[in-house]
Amino acid sequence: MGTPEFACKPLACLVESEHDVLAVVTGPDEPKPRGRGLQPTPVHQEAKRYGLPVFTPSTLKNKQLREELKALQPDIFVVVAFKILPRKLFTLPKYGSMNIHASLLPRYRGAAPINWALINGDKETGLTSFLLQEKVDTGDIVLQEKVPIYDDDTFDTLYARLSELAGPFLLRSLDTMMSDGFTPIPQDDSQASPAPKIFPTDAMIDFGFPAENVRNFIRGLSSVPGAYTFFRGARVKILRCQVIPDNEYLQGEQPPRPGTIIVYRKDLLVQCADTAVKILELMPEGKKKMDGKAFLNGYHPDMGECFGEILKGAKEIT
Numbered sequence: 001m002g003t004p005e006f007a008c009k010p011l012a013c014l015v016e017s018e019h020d021v022l023a024v025v026t027g028p029d030e031p032k033p034r035g036r037g038l039q040p041t042p043v044h045q046e047a048k049r050y051g052l053p054v055f056t057p058s059t060l061k062n063k064q065l066r067e068e069l070k071a072l073q074p075d076i077f078v079v080v081a082f083k084i085l086p087r088k089l090f091t092l093p094k095y096g097s098m099n100i101h102a103s104l105l106p107r108y109r110g111a112a113p114i115n116w117a118l119i120n121g122d123k124e125t126g127l128t129s130f131l132l133q134e135k136v137d138t139g140d141i142v143l144q145e146k147v148p149i150y151d152d153d154t155f156d157t158l159y160a161r162l163s164e165l166a167g168p169f170l171l172r173s174l175d176t177m178m179s180d181g182f183t184p185i186p187q188d189d190s191q192a193s194p195a196p197k198i199f200p201t202d203a204m205i206d207f208g209f210p211a212e213n214v215r216n217f218i219r220g221l222s223s224v225p226g227a228y229t230f231f232r233g234a235r236v237k238i239l240r241c242q243v244i245p246d247n248e249y250l251q252g253e254q255p256p257r258p259g260t261i262i263v264y265r266k267d268l269l270v271q272c273a274d275t276a277v278k279i280l281e282l283m284p285e286g287k288k289k290m291d292g293k294a295f296l297n298g299y300h301p302d303m304g305e306c307f308g309e310i311l312k313g314a315k316e317i318t
Contacts, residue, residue, distance in 0.1 A: 001025040006163045007080035008046040010100060013167025014078065015050045019174065022072045023053040025065075027083070061086055076177075078170065079132065090132040097132040098177065100170055102162045103195065104128060104144055106187040109137035110195035114159055118220030121212065123149055125158070127166055129173035131184055140184030143173045154222040154240065200225045207258040207308060211243045211272040218277075229259075229307040231284070231299070236307070239289065240280040247275055259306040268292030270307055 002011065003026050015021050024047040029038035040048070040056075047054045057065045060083055070092055077090065077097035090097040103113035104126040110116075117125040126146045130139040147162060176182060198221065205227050207214060218238050221227040226237040247255065249264040255271055256262070262269040262276060269276040279292040290298070 001077055001082045001085070002043045002080040003027045003041045003083075004081050005042045006102070006159060006166070007043050007082070009163045009167045010078070010080045010170045011043060011046050012050075014170060015052070017171055019171075021050075021052060022074055023055060023069070025055045025057070025069070025082075028056045028058055060084075060089055065089075066092065076174075078174075080166065080170070084136055085132060087134055095177070098129055098142060098173065099132055099137075099139070100166050100173070101128045101130065101137060102159075102166075104146065105130060105137060105141060106189060106192035108195035109192055111197035113195040114162065115155055115198050115220045116195040117149060118153065118155060118158065119216055121216045125149055125162070127162060127169045129169070129177075130187075138187060138189070140186050142182075142184055143169070143176050145169050154219045156223055198225060203227050205229045205238060205308070207270055207272050209272060210274045211277050214272050214277055215241055215243050226283075230309065231301075231305075231307055234285040236285065237283040238279060239282060241270075241277040242280060244269060244276045244278055249276060256304070257306070259308040261301045261305050261307060263296060263301070266293055266296070268296050 001024070002008075011021075011024065024043060026041045026043040026047070029040055029044075031037075032039050044054055044056065055065060055068065066089060069089070074093040076093045076095045077085075079085065079090075079097055079099040085097060101113065102125070103109075103117065104124075105128040107113075108116050108125075114125070124146055126144055128144045129142040130137075131142065133139040145165065147165060149158060153161075203221050203225050205214060205217060207229075209217075218227045218241055222239045223237075226239065228235050228237045230236065249262060249269060255275075258271050258273055260271045262271060268279045270279060279295070281289055281291055282295060283289045284295070284299075
């Protein structure tokens, strides 16, 4: 059971193993970009490659779905990046249902564990397999694997790496679960932290935070949904940046207000609470991705002009 690209590698790994995949359950067809009709979910497309039966229910409380899955006499449901299963469904298989979650539970329970690990500046995350219970992400743990977070990781790179690792991890989890004397490990609720879903309205950058916090916020949302700010009334996604470790760019002057655009050695800097970030990649509304130099050459910010609001006047330091 799964929907997005993240669940495709685990599905492929499972199909190519000794296990017998009876069917795939995924979401209904999704809108194509730019409103060009509908298309199957990534998991649906992957299942079709292997000729697997596919269920695409609009609701998981459908009695017919439950009866059809029950008729397959499944040993276990494997859930990767899917909806919350009702109790009548996740208790249906002989051994219950196992979920693969992209964090070291009980840390980052919720829909966006990868984003929040990056936003919080963590140096390590991982994968957890656990047995489903009614309360989301609280089930007893089958297996865990630690995964380092590299300094240049963004959501996109960490998402892809965890997805790649999730397939072999899933097979090891099934082996562990079926081994003699297996006993799942209860989660320590006192160590739990939330990872709520991030909506586009949550992704606006606040340059009033320290530069390292701003950088982590940007990398944690790049490229989905994309951290953004405003320039001359239009939205601008900031996709990559780096922290300027000292205030050499100020040349002895007092730092300007957070959000102020600074041109330094032909680079695009933005002042934060302590120092500045150098913008490496951004995408103005209606435009293609570009680097900071291309933005400066195309928009020619005025002195004192800011990201985040419309002001006249970019502080240029040469």
